[in-house]
Amino acid sequence: xxxxxxxxxxxxxxxxxxxxxxxxxxxxxxxxxxxxxxxxxxxxxxxxxxxxxxxxxxxxxxxxxxxxxxxxxxxxxxxxxxxxxxxxxxxxxxxxxxxxxxxxxxxxxxxxxxxxxxxxxxxxxxxxxxxxxxxxxxxxxxxxxxxxxxxxxxxxxxxxxxxxxxxxxxxxxxxxxxxxxxxxxxxxxxxxxxxxxxxxxxxxxxxxxxxxxxxxxxxxxxxxxxxxxxxxxxxxxxxxxxxxxxxxxxxxxxxxxxxxxxxxxxxxxxxxxxxxxxxxxxxxxxxxxxxxxxxxxxxxxxxxxxxxxxxxxxxxxxxxxxxxxxxxxxxxxxxxxxxxxxxxxxxxxxxxxxxxxxxxxxxxxxxxxxxxxxxxxxxxxxxxxxxxxxxxxxxxxxxxxxxxxxxxxxxxxxxxxxxxxxxxxxxxxxxxxxxxxxxxxxxxxxxxxxxxxxxxxxxxxxxxxxxxxx
Ligand code: BGP
Numbered sequence: 001x002x003x004x005x006x007x008x009x010x011x012x013x014x015x016x017x018x019x020x021x022x023x024x025x026x027x028x029x030x031x032x033x034x035x036x037x038x039x040x041x042x043x044x045x046x047x048x049x050x051x052x053x054x055x056x057x058x059x060x061x062x063x064x065x066x067x068x069x070x071x072x073x074x075x076x077x078x079x080x081x082x083x084x085x086x087x088x089x090x091x092x093x094x095x096x097x098x099x100x101x102x103x104x105x106x107x108x109x110x111x112x113x114x115x116x117x118x119x120x121x122x123x124x125x126x127x128x129x130x131x132x133x134x135x136x137x138x139x140x141x142x143x144x145x146x147x148x149x150x151x152x153x154x155x156x157x158x159x160x161x162x163x164x165x166x167x168x169x170x171x172x173x174x175x176x177x178x179x180x181x182x183x184x185x186x187x188x189x190x191x192x193x194x195x196x197x198x199x200x201x202x203x204x205x206x207x208x209x210x211x212x213x214x215x216x217x218x219x220x221x222x223x224x225x226x227x228x229x230x231x232x233x234x235x236x237x238x239x240x241x242x243x244x245x246x247x248x249x250x251x252x253x254x255x256x257x258x259x260x261x262x263x264x265x266x267x268x269x270x271x272x273x274x275x276x277x278x279x280x281x282x283x284x285x286x287x288x289x290x291x292x293x294x295x296x297x298x299x300x301x302x303x304x305x306x307x308x309x310x311x312x313x314x315x316x317x318x319x320x321x322x323x324x325x326x327x328x329x330x331x332x333x334x335x336x337x338x339x340x341x342x343x344x345x346x347x348x349x350x351x352x353x354x355x356x357x358x359x360x361x362x363x364x365x366x367x368x369x370x371x372x373x374x375x376x377x378x379x380x381x382x383x384x385x386x387x388x389x390x391x392x393x394x395x396x397x398x399x400x401x402x403x404x405x406x407x408x409x410x411x412x413x414x415x416x417x418x419x420x421x422x423x424x425x426x427x428x429x430x431x432x433x434x435x436x437x438x439x440x441x442x443x444x445x446x447x448x449x450x451x452x453x454x455x456x457x458x459x460x461x462x463x464x465x466x467x468x469x470x
Pocket of ligand 1: 377
């Protein structure tokens with residue numbers, strides 16, 4: 001039977017400043033850690049990316065034409081405060097976002113705005129990023145500035161995009177700057193400190209009574225035991241879940257870590273000679289924020305299946321699309337399995353829509369004070385073929401359809417999910433994969449910067465009109 005989406009369900013597209021804007025040195029923008037990191041790697045750079053900085057009117061016109069009624073964008077912190085914590089904001093950076101929001105409203109595309117999407121200003125990054133509590137303070141000041149400056153233009157805010165990926169890619173896999181590997185103290189401390197920064201910003205938002213709503217986005221991949229009947233595999237999945245999901249869900253909705261969560265984290269830290277510090281005052285701030293959160297954004301692309309593993313840390317990041325090259329073995333946690341009877345992308349991401357249903361229902365059932373959920377990212381990385389202006393991306397259409405069906409099931413079963421943002425609106429630059437991993441509804445020829453609707457864009461347009469998942 002054809003599944004349906006509610007009439008007022010937001011069908012949006014997602015982008016992020018550093019991945020879409022380009023113009024990394026224009027109009028007084030400050031450096032971010034990525035600038036030097038990518039230059040040193042020499043594989044690809046974030047300029048001009050999709051040149052959104054200059055071409056956003058074109059992208060918003062496409063949104064209007066193809067039934068994209070919300071756009072996730074992020075503000076580049078270093079366009080507003082080039083060094084993260086300058087006395088005065090950079091007027092050209094501030095103006096850019098005023099112009100962008102104006103254009104969104106002109107095209108009747110609602111902006112959903114994230115304050116931090118992986119791009120801490122370089123000055124703060126060099127001083128320890130979110131391991132340094134000065135960054136927490138600077139973030140709250142920057143957030144407060146944006147809430148005030150764009151009040152009336154933006155009503156949907158998110159503090160952070162994906163706390164686990166930021167922290168783990170910076171300090172566990174080393175794929176994000178500063179490129180440190182297997183430092184569990186830093187991973188977990190960074191996650192906690194970012195949750196503190198989120199809490200501080202959200203509390204300010206509420207205290208000052210700004211118009212609108214504010215939430216946070218987590219990457220929540222559902223973890224399953226590889227062998228359902230194995231107690232050891234079940235434990236591996238539980239530990240992996242605590243590290244990347246439960247620790248953050250507890251911080252978000254409870255403002256503290258439940259005993260089982262804390263014990264699991266301590267076990268993982270002990271196995272890796274690591275530790276974390278959580279002062280009592282942090283919990284006070286986080287609890288206050290937990291009770292005031294308006295919504296949760298869930299990003300999910302894949303689920304993972306964990307097997308018991310007793311060896312050392314060993315990770316290989318598949319950043320090229322060479323299927324079968326991924327390795328993810330965590331000491332004291334478990335091993336993620338990729339070679340399974342489940343379809344996966346060339347980047348070894350397991351396509352498992354049930355994982356999205358299960359995660360939504362888990363939030364609904366385990367955190368009873370949740371109010372609203374948006375699926376803020378989901379989509380399929382694919383090496384699209386461009387043939388005479390036609391991009392036939394049938395596997396992507398199937399992927400989106402199956403995941404929206406999972407969302408539709410969750411709504412049927414009582415979950416309050418009110419929107420879905422496809423990653424990505426148009427093709428953008430991918431942090432650790434560059435430009436051959438495309439996600440967009442609109443194909444971008446990165447040489448000419450021309451946009452072309454893919455088959456998925458036409459499918460989307462029809463979905464927007466009918467709300468039927470066909
Ligand atoms: C999420 C990020 C996005 C985007 C997406 C796809 O984690 O929020 O910024 O990059 O993943 O990931 P990738 O580009 O690595 O394929």
